[in-house]
Structures are given as C-alpha cells and as structure tokens.
Amino acid sequence: MAHSKSSKKRVFIGKRNAARNQAIRSRTKTFVKKVLAAVEAKNVDEAKSALSVAYKELDKAVTKGVLKKNTASRKI
Helix, strand or coil: CCCCHHHHHHHHHHHHHHHHHHHHHHHHHHHHHHHHHHHHCCCHHHHHHHHHHHHHHHHHHHHCCCCCHHHHHHCC
C-alpha cells in the first residue's frame, strides 16, 4: 500500500491511464473488426469508408502512446 502522498497519486494516475488506454485499444479493435467484416461481405464502399475511419483511430492511438507505430501498421 502506498504511504506518501505522491505515491498515492501515482497509483491513482496509473489506474486512470490504464483505463484510458484500454478504452482506446478496445475502440481501435472495434473499427478494425468493422473493416474486416465489410471485406468479408464484399461491400466495397462500406469497406473503404470503414478503412479510413480505422486508420484515423489507429493514428490517434499512436499519437496518444497507446500503440506503437509499427504495431498500428500491422493491424489492418
């Protein structure tokens, strides 16, 4: 258990950041699944629009430090 004020704060911030990172990671997975589902259904227009949105979400995750650049490039 944390004793000092700063260590208590670091525990709180770590939990907050972990929750944010998990939400962003989950959101990117959802958009990637939408792209793959559209490709499986052979729906070209929907796949193109979903792909651009997925790229945008992956780029945001890289910018926020949730994913590394090379990891994001492998996702689709």
